Amino acid sequence: xxxxxxxxxxxxxxxxxxxxxxxxxxxxxxxxxxxxxxxxxxxxxxxxxxxxxxxxxxxxxxxxxxxxx
Numbered sequence: 001x002x003x004x005x006x007x008x009x010x011x012x013x014x015x016x017x018x019x020x021x022x023x024x025x026x027x028x029x030x031x032x033x034x035x036x037x038x039x040x041x042x043x044x045x046x047x048x049x050x051x052x053x054x055x056x057x058x059x060x061x062x063x064x065x066x067x068x069x
Contacts, residue, residue, distance in 0.1 A: 004031075004034040004035055005032070005034040008034040008035055008037070008038040009038055011035060011038070012035065012038045012039055012042065016042065016044070022044065022045065023044065023046045023047075024046060024047050024048075024049070025039045025047075025049065026049045026051070027039070027049065027050050027051060028051050029051070029052070030050045030051050030052040030057075030058075031052060031057070032057065033050060033052075036048050036050045
């Protein structure tokens with residue numbers, strides 16, 4: 001719980017080290033999206049499924065995806 005932005009790359013590295021054939025990621029408790037965004041930067045990842053209860057965050061991320069920052 002809480003911001004993982006600063007440690008997202010280390011978290012994703014650890015996951016991919018233990019599961020090197022990963023192609024799809026389900027971020028069930030997406031929050032601010034730090035982990036999802038980090039996974040999206042990895043070439044081996046084909047798709048990231050982001051989930052978040054707070055619709056304000058999901059709407060913001062959809063807007064960024066459609067219109068850019």
